Amino acid sequence: MKRVVIIGGGIAGLATAYFLQQRGGAEYKLIESAPYFGGKIVSAQEKGFVIEGGPDSFLTTKPAALELCRALGLGDQLIGTNDAGRKVFVWSRGKLRAMPDGVMLIIPTRIMPFVKSGLISWPGKVRMGMDVVIPPRRDDGDESLAHFVRRRLGSEALDRIAEPMIAGIYVADAEYLSLKSTFPRFLDMEKKYGGLLRGVIAQRRAANGKSNGKPATSMFMTLRGGLQDMVDAILARLDPQSLISNRQVVGITRASVGYRVALSDGASLDSDAVVFATPTYATADVVQSFDGGLADALRTIRYVSTATVSFGFKRAELTHPLDGFGFVVPRSEKRKIIACSWSSTKFNHRAADGYALVRAFIGGAHAEHLAEEADEAVAQMARDELRAMMGITAQPVLTKVYRWHKANPQYAVGHAERVAEIERQAARHAGLFLAGGAYHGVGIPDCIEDGKRVAEQIA
Ligand SMILES: Cc1cc2nc3c(=O)[nH]c(=O)nc-3n(C[C@H](O)[C@H](O)[C@H](O)COP(=O)(O)OP(=O)(O)OC[C@H]3O[C@@H](n4cnc5c(N)ncnc54)[C@H](O)[C@@H]3O)c2cc1C
Numbered sequence: 001m002k003r004v005v006i007i008g009g010g011i012a013g014l015a016t017a018y019f020l021q022q023r024g025g026a027e028y029k030l031i032e033s034a035p036y037f038g039g040k041i042v043s044a045q046e047k048g049f050v051i052e053g054g055p056d057s058f059l060t061t062k063p064a065a066l067e068l069c070r071a072l073g074l075g076d077q078l079i080g081t082n083d084a085g086r087k088v089f090v091w092s093r094g095k096l097r098a099m100p101d102g103v104m105l106i107i108p109t110r111i112m113p114f115v116k117s118g119l120i121s122w123p124g125k126v127r128m129g130m131d132v133v134i135p136p137r138r139d140d141g142d143e144s145l146a147h148f149v150r151r152r153l154g155s156e157a158l159d160r161i162a163e164p165m166i167a168g169i170y171v172a173d174a175e176y177l178s179l180k181s182t183f184p185r186f187l188d189m190e191k192k193y194g195g196l197l198r199g200v201i202a203q204r205r206a207a208n209g210k211s212n213g214k215p216a217t218s219m220f221m222t223l224r225g226g227l228q229d230m231v232d233a234i235l236a237r238l239d240p241q242s243l244i245s246n247r248q249v250v251g252i253t254r255a256s257v258g259y260r261v262a263l264s265d266g267a268s269l270d271s272d273a274v275v276f277a278t279p280t281y282a283t284a285d286v287v288q289s290f291d292g293g294l295a296d297a298l299r300t301i302r303y304v305s306t307a308t309v310s311f312g313f314k315r316a317e318l319t320h321p322l323d324g325f326g327f328v329v330p331r332s333e334k335r336k337i338i339a340c341s342w343s344s345t346k347f348n349h350r351a352a353d354g355y356a357l358v359r360a361f362i363g364g365a366h367a368e369h370l371a372e373e374a375d376e377a378v379a380q381m382a383r384d385e386l387r388a389m390m391g392i393t394a395q396p397v398l399t400k401v402y403r404w405h406k407a408n409p410q411y412a413v414g415h416a417e418r419v420a421e422i423e424r425q426a427a428r429h430a431g432l433f434l435a436g437g438a439y440h441g442v443g444i445p446d447c448i449e450d451g452k453r454v455a456e457q458i459a
Contacts, residue, residue, distance in 0.1 A: 010039020
């Protein structure tokens with residue numbers, strides 16, 4: 001029986017343990033430094049609200065999370081976004097303006113809503129249209145998202161559409177964000193069709209007649225009782241004897257066979273394989289005296305801090321219609337929140353009848369320090385911004401702050417090369433594996449896929 005130690009009980013570590021157990025042939029220990037498992041996936045049910053502290057949904061176009069939920073018997077708990085209310089707003093020049101219908105992250109896919117929209121000025125619209133005539137870049141090197149969007153669609157499209165939309169997902173600086181590691185499909189579109197708008201037209205032609213244009217499943221899904229139900233369902237299937245929480249891994253050394261993993265309480269575990277499903281800086285601390293070169297390579301990935309603040313309100317006390325999924329805020333607007341989800345419009349079952357749930361995001365690449373302030377200060381900051389931007393003066397019936405210190409890995413330009421270097425260094429140690437949101441995708445499906453891949457490699 002192969003002995004495996006998995007370090008880090010976030011979704012990547014949990015998925016590794018789950019798939020190892022599914023395959024059989026290995027005995028594992030899953031070690032988590034916090035008192036609970038799940039890492040960034042934390043949900044709470046309070047006063048009739050379902051509050052997400054970290055992620056609120058997962059992408060279904062990468063099917064790993066959807067498939068896992070179904071395999072865990074949670075199929076009937078899955079809920080999609082309320083796509084009838086799909087509108088997203090952008091805070092721009094003093095008010096919330098609707099993102100034109102059909103904008104696919106950065107590219108307008110429908111002409112009329114875009115032409116009528118007041119979000120982009122006429123010169124800005126003309127500049128975006130020039131994408132059709134701008135020749136494609138020839139070399140294959142990485143470039144930043146900002147550089148790419150400026151080059152193809154112009155500065156206004158970057159400032160008012162791409163930067164706030166993408167910053168909302170990656171909590172990153174668009175000037176440094178690697179296009180190759182985050183949205184390679186935009187690069188492919190440029191290469192294949194000569195430009196983004198040409199790509200959209202060609203893809204629409206190819207799709208014509210093949211479908212009614214509506215995906216069978218919602219693009220984002222979550223669980224009725226919160227994403228933590230997925231964590232709890234995995235835990236219920238793992239061997240309780242294999243789960244160790246409240247214990248930090250502090251170092252690893254070579255044993256006569258395999259590795260010896262040292263824990264914070266002075267205990268140690270011998271294993272044939274070790275899986276690090278921890279943030280890269282935490283992995284670096286553990287391997288520092290074992291392999292300084294690997295630790296240095298791991299430290300090349302930077303992380304930033306964020307905070308989420310959820311507010312529950314009595315619906316009748318809000319004058320705002322909450323007629324969309326929420327809004328994003330361009331950096332140039334210099335506000336203290338970077339985005340806000342209207343959670344109870346986005347998903348059903350997030351608030352009891354007569355109540356509404358909204359969630360503000362603070363911090364990120366440009367304003368990390370704001371996310372590090374005391375809970376009361378973070379909550380007040382969010383309330384002040386919601387008053388100014390949405391006219392909310394009501395007293396919340398619920399306020400919940402979640403702080404995410406150095407939680408968001410930054411996929412900066414050259415990320416793929418940095419990861420390749422880390423993996424090259426790690427591969428020198430047989431039986432040592434890396435998994436999690438720092439490497440091949442930050443989303444929950446990416447982390448689950450990573451756990452599955454590692455479990456297969458071990459097996
Ligand atoms: C605010 C926020 C919103 C997000 N929204 C979404 C979303 O809507 N959809 C989506 O798909 N993704 C979202 N993400 C990203 C996603 O949540 C994460 O990428 C993913 O959960 C990371 O999982 P992980 O297992 O790699 O890491 P983590 O969840 O960070 O787990 C790592 C674990 O390792 C433990 N650990 C660290 N060091 C040690 C040690 N030495 N010994 C033992 N244990 C250790 C930590 O305590 C932690 O529990 C969001 C992230 C944040 C912060």
